[in-house]
Amino acid sequence: MTPGQVRFTLALGLVLLLEGLSRFGFIDRFAMIPPSEIFWHLGKILGGGEMWPAIAKTLTNVVAASVAAVVAGVILGTLIHGWRALRETLDPLFAAYYAVPVYAFYPLFIVIFGLGDVPQVLIGFMLGLVAVIVNTLNGLDRVPRVLLKTARIQRLGPLATAREVTLPYAVPYIFTGIKLAVAYSFIGVIGAELIMSRTGLGYEIGYAYNNFDNAVMYPLIVFVLAVAATVNTVFFLWEKKMLARRRK
Amino acid sequence: MAAVHVALRGVTRVFPATAAQREVKALGPIDLDLMRGEFFVVVGPSGCGKSTLLEIIAGLNRPTEGTVALEGKPVVGQVPEGIGVVFQEDASFPWLTVTDNIAFGLRQSALAKTEIATRVDHALRLMGLTDFAAAYPVQLSGGMRQRVCLARTLVQKPRVILLDEPFGALDQQTRFLMGDELLRLWRESGATVMLITHSLDEAAMLADRIGVMSARPGRMLEIIETGWGEERGSKVVATPRFVEITARLWELLRGESQRAMAGAP
Amino acid sequence: MTRALRAAILIAFVLAAWQALFWFAGPNALTAPLDTIAYTAELLSSPRFYPHLLETAHAFAVALGIAISVGILIGFTLGLYRFAADVGEPVLVALYSIPKLTLYPIVLLAFGIGMPAKIAFGAIHGIMPIAIFALGAVRNLKPVYLKAARVMRLSPSRIAARVLLPAAIPEIFTGIRIGFSLTLIGTLLGEMFASQRGLGHLLIQAIGLHNVRMIMALTLLLVVIAVTASALLLMVDRRLRRNMLGAA
Numbered sequence: 001m002t003p004g005q006v007r008f009t010l011a012l013g014l015v016l017l018l019e020g021l022s023r024f025g026f027i028d029r030f031a032m033i034p035p036s037e038i039f040w041h042l043g044k045i046l047g048g049g050e051m052w053p054a055i056a057k058t059l060t061n062v063v064a065a066s067v068a069a070v071v072a073g074v075i076l077g078t079l080i081h082g083w084r085a086l087r088e089t090l091d092p093l094f095a096a097y098y099a100v101p102v103y104a105f106y107p108l109f110i111v112i113f114g115l116g117d118v119p120q121v122l123i124g125f126m127l128g129l130v131a132v133i134v135n136t137l138n139g140l141d142r143v144p145r146v147l148l149k150t151a152r153i154q155r156l157g158p159l160a161t162a163r164e165v166t167l168p169y170a171v172p173y174i175f176t177g178i179k180l181a182v183a184y185s186f187i188g189v190i191g192a193e194l195i196m197s198r199t200g201l202g203y204e205i206g207y208a209y210n211n212f213d214n215a216v217m218y219p220l221i222v223f224v225l226a227v228a229a230t231v232n233t234v235f236f237l238w239e240k241k242m243l244a245r246r247r248k
Numbered sequence: 249m250a251a252v253h254v255a256l257r258g259v260t261r262v263f264p265a266t267a268a269q270r271e272v273k274a275l276g277p278i279d280l281d282l283m284r285g286e287f288f289v290v291v292g293p294s295g296c297g298k299s300t301l302l303e304i305i306a307g308l309n310r311p312t313e314g315t316v317a318l319e320g321k322p323v324v325g326q327v328p329e330g331i332g333v334v335f336q337e338d339a340s341f342p343w344l345t346v347t348d349n350i351a352f353g354l355r356q357s358a359l360a361k362t363e364i365a366t367r368v369d370h371a372l373r374l375m376g377l378t379d380f381a382a383a384y385p386v387q388l389s390g391g392m393r394q395r396v397c398l399a400r401t402l403v404q405k406p407r408v409i410l411l412d413e414p415f416g417a418l419d420q421q422t423r424f425l426m427g428d429e430l431l432r433l434w435r436e437s438g439a440t441v442m443l444i445t446h447s448l449d450e451a452a453m454l455a456d457r458i459g460v461m462s463a464r465p466g467r468m469l470e471i472i473e474t475g476w477g478e479e480r481g482s483k484v485v486a487t488p489r490f491v492e493i494t495a496r497l498w499e500l501l502r503g504e505s506q507r508a509m510a511g512a513p
Numbered sequence: 514m515t516r517a518l519r520a521a522i523l524i525a526f527v528l529a530a531w532q533a534l535f536w537f538a539g540p541n542a543l544t545a546p547l548d549t550i551a552y553t554a555e556l557l558s559s560p561r562f563y564p565h566l567l568e569t570a571h572a573f574a575v576a577l578g579i580a581i582s583v584g585i586l587i588g589f590t591l592g593l594y595r596f597a598a599d600v601g602e603p604v605l606v607a608l609y610s611i612p613k614l615t616l617y618p619i620v621l622l623a624f625g626i627g628m629p630a631k632i633a634f635g636a637i638h639g640i641m642p643i644a645i646f647a648l649g650a651v652r653n654l655k656p657v658y659l660k661a662a663r664v665m666r667l668s669p670s671r672i673a674a675r676v677l678l679p680a681a682i683p684e685i686f687t688g689i690r691i692g693f694s695l696t697l698i699g700t701l702l703g704e705m706f707a708s709q710r711g712l713g714h715l716l717i718q719a720i721g722l723h724n725v726r727m728i729m730a731l732t733l734l735l736v737v738i739a740v741t742a743s744a745l746l747l748m749v750d751r752r753l754r755r756n757m758l759g760a761a
Contacts, residue, residue: 032751107728229607
């Protein structure tokens, strides 16, 4: 059996086990409904249409946060890479950044920006930004000097060098940052929605939880996890392919 | 010195087919006798299976067919007592000092502390590492690290020493000097030495006998007797005998090398 | 410019930006740096505050212990059995990148409100990076170390203890360092919704009451704790890696 088949079988086994445990009363309906019902309700919800505004909102926010993090991160990373002193000063900030519980700033954002979409997107953006910067720096670092020397010998100006040599070489490593930005945007946006928002999938999940509405909560959780896992896996495989061309 | 120390009969090694590649016949069949106390060198084009041969003799790898015997006893899948190996890659443990590295093997055995200290001390002096006894491998050059690995092997007083291109990462001049050092250690230890190299110079100046291997699957094309006595190593580089040997080696290997370059990855 | 001077400049810059933000956003959104520091000191000397701190510390310590032991176990097992790694690694990576906050209602339903839920949430956050790095540590072991150990005729258990483990520790420790931060965040998040005690609970309470001073003080405290711990762990990490050749 290939690994993929084993994974599938294990997943199937787990679902069947949960189904059995729920149906025979070992798991309280209050805690969890059987998987078959979850999928049935999911179908109803997706077909029904009331959730689509929330889904659209969340996905839009995730995309906005990712794109912002990537664009700002690559630009900032490139600028910082050119200025050594700045880079060395900011280094401890980058190292410590992911230790900080970014969610703690959420209330601050709400007060400053109000209850719209900005706080969620901002949290997703903030989580992803440093990952992109760090990986951009890493990618630019890795451009072998001999390639830069070759560019000088060919008399390429700085812009042309960046376009023809530096960026293409660094892209796979920068892509690692992009992959992380996407993952962090999901985490940031949905987490923020869950904690303190009025719209979006995160909010809907929290709402369903507070109203003991398992028939809505579980399908939404499954949906969010499935979308996040799929998107992240796509980026992960894409990154792997890019880096494979760089393997020694 | 006429006794057979290690005997190989009909040794082959086939790597079975996997999802990624077809079955690969890497080596063989090989018949070879290593005589006690001799300095034997194996040369061959890249990919001919030299390293595989060494690993089979050491007991790190099992032959698909054939037998290996050390001092009359068969070597089967386990490293027998009395063998030392120096690998191509640096095998010094980065988390230990030079001294601890050298003492590592001895400390796992039942040897007395005082005996261990004596041997390690002797090895440090022998390899010129006394100044670096408390240093970590990361602070040493590639050549020094190989000396640490060599020292680690020697303190166990092996009767057979196998070396797989130990000087591969070093420049030509250093290699000449390391070759001379290796000869000195060989004489002092009295062990049987088998050295694998792709350098024809090295083979010609160091060996008692040279085994020339063909391209993959490697077989022994010919065994050349050098006839060197006490005088060998970098000292004999200008002699006519040296030139004869290297010429003969190249004659045998030119075709094999071309074949290897065309075929092997 | 020494490292200390650069760090001081960085901190000064952050404080200045904070002050500027305060002037821009007003006292309804933020408290100024000096006020916040003063209030935090007040909190730390107040006897009613300590039980919360201890509660969080307790939950965190247990969660981290679980994350480390289970994470290393999973990582090593996958590292030693190739097929298990082929099956399990994509799962680990997928689990690492999903928004785990979405699982939080499920954790609550499974463990109820209180300490177990907090510990579970913290542990879930920390296990993934530790497992992933432990797996990497076993995988990245230089094969020549194993060969050299076999030539010295070491038994398998000795090889594991004297060669595999010391060689793997630096990489495992990087995983633990990342896992430390994530477990802290996870524990806090768990406390925010699943507890009547602890720093996370105080935070969500302050958010609800719009007690800006408290929010800022708690955030400052958490950030300082997280960053200090992270910096210390980074120092240990650097020390462990100092002797490892070729490690980044």
